[in-house]
Amino acid sequence: MIISVVSGKGGTGKTSIAINLALALEEGQFLDCDVEEPNAFLFLKPEITNQMDVQVSIPDIDTVLCSGCGACVKACSFHALAQAGNKILTFENICHGCSACWLVCPQKAIKEGKRSIGFIEKGQVKSLECIQGELNLKEPSAVPIIKKMKTLIDQKKTIIIDGPPGTSCPAVEAIKGSDFCLLVTEPTPFGLHDLKVVVEVVKQQGIPCGLVINRSQGDDQIAEEFAQKENLPILLTIPLEKEIAQLYSKGIPFGKVMPQWQHKFKLLLESIKAGDAS
Amino acid sequence: MKQLVVLSGKGGTGKTTITGSLAYLAGEEAIMVDCDVDAANLHLLVNYKLENREDFMGGKAIKIDNSRCNSCGLCSQLCRFDVLSVEMFPLKNNQLIPCEGCGVCARFCPKGAMTVQDIKNGQIYTSRSGQRWLVYAELDPGADASGKLVTEVRQRALAIEEKESKPYIIIDGPPGIGCPVIASLTGTDMALLVTEPTISGLHDLERILGLTESFSVKTAVCINRYDINAEISETIEKYCKQSGVEWVKRIPFDETVIKNLKMGQPVIKDETSVAGQIIREMWSQIAKSLVS
Numbered sequence: 001m002i003i004s005v006v007s008g009k010g011g012t013g014k015t016s017i018a019i020n021l022a023l024a025l026e027e028g029q030f031l032d033c034d035v036e037e038p039n040a041f042l043f044l045k046p047e048i049t050n051q052m053d054v055q056v057s058i059p060d061i062d063t064v065l066c067s068g069c070g071a072c073v074k075a076c077s078f079h080a081l082a083q084a085g086n087k088i089l090t091f092e093n094i095c096h097g098c099s100a101c102w103l104v105c106p107q108k109a110i111k112e113g114k115r116s117i118g119f120i121e122k123g124q125v126k127s128l129e130c131i132q133g134e135l136n137l138k139e140p141s142a143v144p145i146i147k148k149m150k151t152l153i154d155q156k157k158t159i160i161i162d163g164p165p166g167t168s169c170p171a172v173e174a175i176k177g178s179d180f181c182l183l184v185t186e187p188t189p190f191g192l193h194d195l196k197v198v199v200e201v202v203k204q205q206g207i208p209c210g211l212v213i214n215r216s217q218g219d220d221q222i223a224e225e226f227a228q229k230e231n232l233p234i235l236l237t238i239p240l241e242k243e244i245a246q247l248y249s250k251g252i253p254f255g256k257v258m259p260q261w262q263h264k265f266k267l268l269l270e271s272i273k274a275g276d277a278s
Numbered sequence: 279m280k281q282l283v284v285l286s287g288k289g290g291t292g293k294t295t296i297t298g299s300l301a302y303l304a305g306e307e308a309i310m311v312d313c314d315v316d317a318a319n320l321h322l323l324v325n326y327k328l329e330n331r332e333d334f335m336g337g338k339a340i341k342i343d344n345s346r347c348n349s350c351g352l353c354s355q356l357c358r359f360d361v362l363s364v365e366m367f368p369l370k371n372n373q374l375i376p377c378e379g380c381g382v383c384a385r386f387c388p389k390g391a392m393t394v395q396d397i398k399n400g401q402i403y404t405s406r407s408g409q410r411w412l413v414y415a416e417l418d419p420g421a422d423a424s425g426k427l428v429t430e431v432r433q434r435a436l437a438i439e440e441k442e443s444k445p446y447i448i449i450d451g452p453p454g455i456g457c458p459v460i461a462s463l464t465g466t467d468m469a470l471l472v473t474e475p476t477i478s479g480l481h482d483l484e485r486i487l488g489l490t491e492s493f494s495v496k497t498a499v500c501i502n503r504y505d506i507n508a509e510i511s512e513t514i515e516k517y518c519k520q521s522g523v524e525w526v527k528r529i530p531f532d533e534t535v536i537k538n539l540k541m542g543q544p545v546i547k548d549e550t551s552v553a554g555q556i557i558r559e560m561w562s563q564i565a566k567s568l569v570s
Binding site for chain 2: 008009010011012015036037039042057075077078096097098099100103104135137138139140141142164165166167168169170171172186187188189190193194197198200201204205217219222242245246248249250251
């Protein structure tokens with residue numbers, strides 16, 4: 001079973017909740033798919049056993065064979081190729097690796113090349129397998145890394161995915177194929193606005209979901225009213241507490257040192273797995 | 279005219295809260311731009327009147343003419359983005375399938391049955407209150423091309439600037455370091471990075487600082503809620519000094535911030551707010567840095 005933790009708005013507590021859920025697992029996999037700003041390993045501190053490169057396709061132009069005809073430039077929909085006299089210039093950062101240029105080249109002067117855009121690390125914390133991706137600086141697209149991470153999923157296990165913020169391509173890629181989405185919000189106008197969008201994305205994908213209200217100060221009507229309207233079960237409410245914030249700041253999952261919370265995360269996980277949570 | 283972008287790497291550190299107050303302080307002198315097109319929130323704080331709303335045709339889709347398609351499946355073999363698969367055939371006539379827009383399938387379809395089309399995948403809004411402007415956008419849920427939309431929104435702001443001639447454009451950026459962040463940062467004069475004293479905040483700050491450095495953009499840092507963990511705040515400040523950051527400001531944890539946010543107004547309006555006072559000082563420092 002794949003459970004994704006998402007939020008739309010950044011900084012609502014996704015990582016914190018995803019990690020606490022993962023630690024409540026007896027055995028399973030944890031994927032930090034926020035590859036632009038991966039933080040989960042700062043908390044889980046797994047022993048890294050494996051690192052792999054993530055590569056994307058780019059054109060590799062043989063300047064001897066190239067006649068400078070410019071067919072590749074015309075075929076590129078992303079302006080990643082340009083013609084300067086008889087030479088073809090490549091802008092690798094904006095190349096989408098679509099293959100148009102090497103397919104159209106009449107001289108067969110372009111081969112499919114590769115370049116790295118980031119990497120994936122694997123590690124272990126007891127019987128929890130931890131996987132984290134990291135996008136290199138200045139790279140625009142996180143999607144290929146998330147796709148590659150998801151090929152490492154072992155469907156027989158329970159999998160927790162820590163998703164990226166937002167609702168565009170990386171977030172959609174992360175939650176695709178999940179069996180359940182845990183939505184994390186904070187009871188503010190910002191939190192509500194972004195929750196509305198993420199609920200739409202999750203519904204588009206047809207994934208059952210439930211809500212966690214984080215940093216509650218006891219007046220959560222704004223989130224509760226929306227949840228009721230959308231038939232969204234509120235599965236957990238976490239108060240705004242200095243102790244929790246301070247533990248987070250030091251990189252300590254609060255469930256690890258606050259047994260009452262460890263228990264609550266175990267129950268939450270069980271109810272999701274039993275299908276009672278949506 | 280000078281452009282300031284507010285970024286953070288990590289989400290939820292207080293970018294929009296601070297930008298909302300900057301909007302209030304800069305008043306008629308600045309055009310505000312919300313480039314967090316996945317989760318645009320600034321308009322909830324400034325409440326300007328909507329002046330114009332337009333569709334953003336930034337998406338691409340493939341359309342198939344069934345009278346020509348013979349379901350040979352070549353397109354699905356060629357597609358590098360897993361958009362088309364044999365199981366989808368036969369496709370509904372004239373069905374639009376959102377895609378990357380590379381056009382490889384259309385180019386090589388032996389029957390010429392496919393065309394690439396522009397589709398709407400977001401909206402751009404221009405709002406104002408007198409001479410105060412805010413341009414923002416909303417990407418359709420789950421849509422692609424957030425970087426393109428950011429560029430488009432910034433162009434709208436520049437067009438207003440050209441007519442009204444304002445000294446500043448202030449951009450509220452998205453979290454992360456990917457394509458919409460790069461599009462928000464490109465060509466700005468200064469970046470204000472809002473962080474928090476947590477190990478995640480520090481880690482993400484290091485990455486976003488690497489990015490602003492590589493773009494040679496003048497950078498200042500604001501540590502929000504610095505007293506949550508004074509030790510990490512210390513580390514952040516040291517790190518900033520080593521990295522050539524212009525200046526660092528600290529905002530303490532202040533309950534008036536969340537109180538005003540819940541009321542939907544920028545904290546700067548609350549005269550009792552300590553955070554508001556510091557944001558005020560920060561704005562005068564930003565204005566100085568922008569002209570130096």
